[in-house]
Amino acid sequence: MRGIELFAGGGGLLLGSALAGFSHDAAIEWEHNSCETLRLNQSKDYPLVRGMDILESDVRTVGWSKYGTDLDLLAGGPPCQPFSLGGLARAALDPRDMFPAMTHALSVLRPRAFIVENVKGLLRSSFADYYSYILLRLQHPLLTAREDETWKEHLTRLSKEHTNGVHDELSYAIVPTLVDAANYGVAQHRHRVIIVGFRTDIQADWSFPKPTHSAAALHAAQMDGTYWEQHRVPQKDRHIITAKNGDASLKPWRTLRDALHGLPDPRSKESSQWLNHNFQPGAKIYPGHTGSVLDEPSKAIKAGVHGVPGGENMIRYPNGEVRYYSTREAARIQGFPDRYEFSGAWGETMRQIGNAVPVQLAQIVASSVAIALEEATVRNTMDNSIEDMTSANGRMDYAKS
Template sequence: MRAVELFAGAGGLAMGVSLAGFKSLAVVEWDKWACDTVRENQRRGYPLVNGWPLHEGDVRDTDWSAIPRDIELLAGGPPCQPFSMGGKHKAHDDKRDMFPATVQIVRTLRPKTFIVENVKGLTRSSFANYFEYIKLQLEFPEVPRRAHESWFDHLMRLQTEKTSGRMHETGLTYNVTATLVNAADYGVPQKRERVFIIGTRSDLGIDWHFPEATHSEDALIHAQWVTGEYWDRHKVAKRDRPLPPKKLLRRIQALTLKKPTALPWRTVRDAIADLPDPRTRVASTIRDHKFQDGAKVYPGHTGSPLDQPAKTIKAGDHGVPGGENMMVLPDGKVRYFTARETARIQTFPDGYVFHGSWTETMRQLGNAVPVALGRIVASSVAQALVESELRRLDAQQSQKSKKAAA
């Protein structure tokens, strides 16, 4: 199955797509440092990215003539700063809003499916109309915005089109599903909430549903405070185990009566337990595992507890935002995550290296889609595509059999 990746960054979603069995026909990213990261891994022969046709440049300037129409998947995470909780919240007034470009590429390539990822801030009430506008543009890519037409007037026209139902009968349309996802619920050691917008081409009859969560906070609480299995696995002596938080006592009591069926949320400790302390000499032998001094706690920025999934890894405008992307040690002190620890939290494999300074690497990681989550979502789309194709072949064979019998 063929795929094109837009806004690929350091390759998180694109690697997930590759792991799901798709072959990349084009991987597009404008940022030089992120492209250097991909090129460095290609130079080192890293298998997942080795065959990627990397295009450094703006997706709006990319020549798509060599890409066949009807590819199986278009995937990408348009720049999220216009909708980020920590950004300037300009949305459609922000020049970095790449949703219009994404819609244009959907219109050009007519992919069978698409995966679009973005920040939770997109779902805020202040962006409600624009979020609806994004989804309707993706549903009806052949109803483009007219010259001098405001985005809101275009929204009204798209809503009228949807109500009429004409395009679903005659033109290129997609069944679009938007889901807010917490990465921790899928085995990523990070409480990272993101919106996934999945589109399946209407004429193909693809039956797709977002994958069910596999991990839960209840299961982590059970492993830590009911059975103690979590502490046993990490060889934490009983005298060194923290007391359960008072706010969890009722939940712990309830969980003693009913064990959760899901797997436990993965924690920071789960992710980095086998990495040496970056302040030790042995850490210098591990790529991207260098200690960075200067981490400080201040209101609203208190770091990630060791025995919980990490808080959302953030990019910041120029690398690491102050007070973020740091870990709370058992003695209450804090330190910054190293780039390798952050890569673990973002589920990049250890063999994948990063190009640039620590702050530049952390920016790339903060912008990335966790590889494991990308694989899960892309695999569900791949399965739906295969099932759709099998149904088409069965129907074709049935039709031949009927003609032969007649």
């Protein structure tokens, strides 16, 4: 199945959808260092980025005609700064708001399905009207704003046309979901809004994948000792998770210790044998800046370096020592394969990783979309066959009479 990736960044959503079976015609990203990462891996013939166009370009300037209109998946995470808790939160007034560019691409490419990812901040009450606007624009990408029409005026018109049952030639059935990546086997707490849409003529039978991991299961594994035995952690270094939510019959949340298993300390000589695994000095603890403990999922990797508010990009050891994640460690936490290399200095690579979609979460969502599309194709083929047989039998009965 064919896909195109917008706002590709360092490649998290791209790799996840490739693992799910989508072959990408193109990846579009305006930021140079992120494109260098994609090019670097393509030059090494990394299979998941093989053969695709890498366009270092503003999405708004791309000519889509060369890619045709038989695309299966359009995916992307529009820049989150307009909605992020760490940004200025200006939404539609922020020039980095790329949701209009996303809907324009939808209107031209007309993919069978799309996946959009963004930050939890998008759901804040102050963004309620604009979030409604985003959802309606994704549902009806051809109903564009008129000249001199503000987004609020456009929202009013979209709402009326949507509730009046307007059926344009292109529309999407959408399902927005708030998820914590830790519930899907990612070794970090990462709360994100994921919006999945299917073109309404596809008639997909789809729902968001159910969680596979839980805090309750991790707590149980720590309490009965199996977790500590697996990692050979002495009694004095054990930190038992306090959270007990979720279904205990699921797999345990993956912890920071799980994610980093097998990686040498970046301060050791062995670290030179690993890609992007260099020690970064200067980590400190101060109020509110405490890092992540080894035996829980990491705090969400942030697209920042020394000044990240909660010390999200630091490990905190049982003895109280802290240090920054190496690029490879952060990549492991986000689910990037060890063979996948990042271009740039530590701060730049952490920005790419911190802006990425966890690869495993992307794979789970994209796989469910791929299955729904395949099943829809099979149903459509069977329906057409039955219709053809019915028509043929009708002609035979007519001929006999």
